Amino acid sequence: MVTIYDLSQESGFSPSTVSKALNNYSGVNASTREKILQAAKKIGYTPNANARALKAKFSQNLGVLFYLRNSLDLTHYFFIQVLNEFKRLTESRGYDITLLSKGEDAGAQAFVKHCHMRQLDGVLILGDYTSDLVQELMISDIPCVAIDYAGGLIPGVTSDNYEKTRELVSRLIGMGHERILFLTGEFNFVTEERKRGYADAFREVNKERLPCVEARYYDADLSAEYTEKYYPALKPTAIIYPDDFSATGGVNALRGMGLSIPDDVSVATFDGGVLSRVTSPTLTCVRQNAEGIGRALATKLLAMIENGDDKIEQIVVEAQLQFTESCRRLKV
Amino acid sequence: MVTIYDLSQESGFSPSTVSKALNNYSGVNASTREKILQAAKKIGYTPNANARALKAKFSQNLGVLFYLRNSLDLTHYFFIQVLNEFKRLTESRGYDITLLSKGEDAGAQAFVKHCHMRQLDGVLILGDYTSDLVQELMISDIPCVAIDYAGGLIPGVTSDNYEKTRELVSRLIGMGHERILFLTGEFNFVTEERKRGYADAFREVNKERLPCVEARYYDADLSAEYTEKYYPALKPTAIIYPDDFSATGGVNALRGMGLSIPDDVSVATFDGGVLSRVTSPTLTCVRQNAEGIGRALATKLLAMIENGDDKIEQIVVEAQLQFTESCRRLKV
DNA sequence: AAAATTTATGAAATCGGTTTCTGTTTGGGA
DNA sequence: TCCCAAACAGAAACCGATTTCATAAATTTT
Numbered sequence: 001m002v003t004i005y006d007l008s009q010e011s012g013f014s015p016s017t018v019s020k021a022l023n024n025y026s027g028v029n030a031s032t033r034e035k036i037l038q039a040a041k042k043i044g045y046t047p048n049a050n051a052r053a054l055k056a057k058f059s060q061n062l063g064v065l066f067y068l069r070n071s072l073d074l075t076h077y078f079f080i081q082v083l084n085e086f087k088r089l090t091e092s093r094g095y096d097i098t099l100l101s102k103g104e105d106a107g108a109q110a111f112v113k114h115c116h117m118r119q120l121d122g123v124l125i126l127g128d129y130t131s132d133l134v135q136e137l138m139i140s141d142i143p144c145v146a147i148d149y150a151g152g153l154i155p156g157v158t159s160d161n162y163e164k165t166r167e168l169v170s171r172l173i174g175m176g177h178e179r180i181l182f183l184t185g186e187f188n189f190v191t192e193e194r195k196r197g198y199a200d201a202f203r204e205v206n207k208e209r210l211p212c213v214e215a216r217y218y219d220a221d222l223s224a225e226y227t228e229k230y231y232p233a234l235k236p237t238a239i240i241y242p243d244d245f246s247a248t249g250g251v252n253a254l255r256g257m258g259l260s261i262p263d264d265v266s267v268a269t270f271d272g273g274v275l276s277r278v279t280s281p282t283l284t285c286v287r288q289n290a291e292g293i294g295r296a297l298a299t300k301l302l303a304m305i306e307n308g309d310d311k312i313e314q315i316v317v318e319a320q321l322q323f324t325e326s327c328r329r330l331k332v
Numbered sequence: 333m334v335t336i337y338d339l340s341q342e343s344g345f346s347p348s349t350v351s352k353a354l355n356n357y358s359g360v361n362a363s364t365r366e367k368i369l370q371a372a373k374k375i376g377y378t379p380n381a382n383a384r385a386l387k388a389k390f391s392q393n394l395g396v397l398f399y400l401r402n403s404l405d406l407t408h409y410f411f412i413q414v415l416n417e418f419k420r421l422t423e424s425r426g427y428d429i430t431l432l433s434k435g436e437d438a439g440a441q442a443f444v445k446h447c448h449m450r451q452l453d454g455v456l457i458l459g460d461y462t463s464d465l466v467q468e469l470m471i472s473d474i475p476c477v478a479i480d481y482a483g484g485l486i487p488g489v490t491s492d493n494y495e496k497t498r499e500l501v502s503r504l505i506g507m508g509h510e511r512i513l514f515l516t517g518e519f520n521f522v523t524e525e526r527k528r529g530y531a532d533a534f535r536e537v538n539k540e541r542l543p544c545v546e547a548r549y550y551d552a553d554l555s556a557e558y559t560e561k562y563y564p565a566l567k568p569t570a571i572i573y574p575d576d577f578s579a580t581g582g583v584n585a586l587r588g589m590g591l592s593i594p595d596d597v598s599v600a601t602f603d604g605g606v607l608s609r610v611t612s613p614t615l616t617c618v619r620q621n622a623e624g625i626g627r628a629l630a631t632k633l634l635a636m637i638e639n640g641d642d643k644i645e646q647i648v649v650e651a652q653l654q655f656t657e658s659c660r661r662l663k664v
Numbered sequence: 665a666a667a668a669t670t671t672a673t674g675a676a677a678t679c680g681g682t683t684t685c686t687g688t689t690t691g692g693g694a
Numbered sequence: 695t696c697c698c699a700a701a702c703a704g705a706a707a708c709c710g711a712t713t714t715c716a717t718a719a720a721t722t723t724t
Contacts, residue, residue, distance in 0.1 A: 005681095015681080029701080047681075050680080051679070054680085054682090054711085061430070075412055075416055081406075096431065099419060118381050220606065248610040256612075280588075335709090348712080348713075349672080351711070
């Protein structure tokens, strides 16, 4: 391995001067710096990030924690899209990304400990925030941001779920739908916001609404099951699913019952990723801006790390209501 | 931060003894080790991975390189599933995962350099292997494994694409299909294997076959476009798509042309992820064993790192042929 | 009981950087 | 021409671990 000492030899300057030159510190003559840079190129110098982190106290390395039920994990398509954009932005700023683990096995260790071990500069949390281990991380000294979080311990980025859900439901009502079945995801901040939007849309026009049914995010089978169970009982004219995958499961169940969409029943969903666009019919949805959310998360986290930004704020990234084939107007 | 020196103080043993105790080296009295472990727990000692890596020359950290076209990246659903399992296994063995970047921006650096910087113990490569930067990594001193690679520079793990494709096509032929349109992914090892299987299935029965059409992996729009273009021209009775996403795009295009599946045209695809199961009709597919592939990659890479395994082999993980609703038997 | 091993512990060097602090030049002003 | 401040370069300490080697204590052998 080529070290800074080799480079010191090659260039004829001391290690300290070399270090300063490489880090663009002041106090190094331009021509000196130039010579050092040349020499570095010549002998193929690669700085050792671990050595640097050890002394300098920051690692240029961010942790990403997927805290979801086991079967899901990295395969959460929406979160992966968010991460993809987060990665793009942070890596353009010189950071690497390390995946934190649930550590379910022998070497289990608390997330905080894991972060300290690697001297991570900050962490992005995606998933479920009720666990003690996650809470512990949030209240630690490590800068954290999270998606869909509003617990007040750290900044969070979310879509405008309440508004867009209310708008979605209002429009459905306007199209003549009154019996709208909302299959929600499991309990969390986002779910509650959406339920609130659903309820308020009905409240606005002073109409009765069906009770919400709690299903699960990203569980196409469960959505199918509940569709088969509740459709006959409640006879909704429209069904709202918690996400694209669940919706697809639901749509199939409906077809299996001999129903066609949107003729017999209208369907809407959340997320609006590629899946909602390639199915047939294309799904009406509240399309979340995954890229925007990823960027907001990255920007905020870097501000916390680099500029000491310590404002615990809620950042809202606008979602987009997308009415497409899967919903139809009922004759009034 | 609590260091090994603090722990040395607390326990009354020297740093060297403490280090040995923590690493389970021989030459430390059992009672001594016990005292040290107790002390460690008491003062909340967390080892510093960077300091350790610096001296010990290995980081317990693996790199993962997604080398795909920009629009795709982490959102490649099949690769993410593979990574998910890879992560599960490697982290149970105490490794962390760091995402390597394409480094398209200012701080651009070759992958090899990036790995050396972080002293990564090994790398998993997913994607396209033709780039110089990737080749450079493969021939470097860093242990690497790759999915769907067969270039001979490093070990590769793949499905038995040739066999399963041939079987798929043979069965379609057996069901009376003769005009089978194969929309392939872009040129690479896997694509060629599948094309070979397709060709051989026809050769076996001495029948003419349609020319393959090169589309792109994970490009639902292009598949839709080609479906609209080639269906009228070639009038196939069955179409094979390169992956679930593309198939979904194709299926929609077919529906848009007023065709129904499988009555007017049968459809099959590769991957067979959750998407192929939740669409309607469910898609006949060559289902790749993402978990198995992830495990094989992890196992091999760890063997290379920990046991010096240097056998450049091709590991084949059996895929599964899954005939479902989207294909029908033609009357003979 | 003395000598030869074996076992347990610690001192000190090292990994590859950064940073503080000191000393030497250099240039500008009087 | 002389003095002082600013600019530049380097020596040495340090970050937190591991590892080699020397030494002391315990155990076995003769």
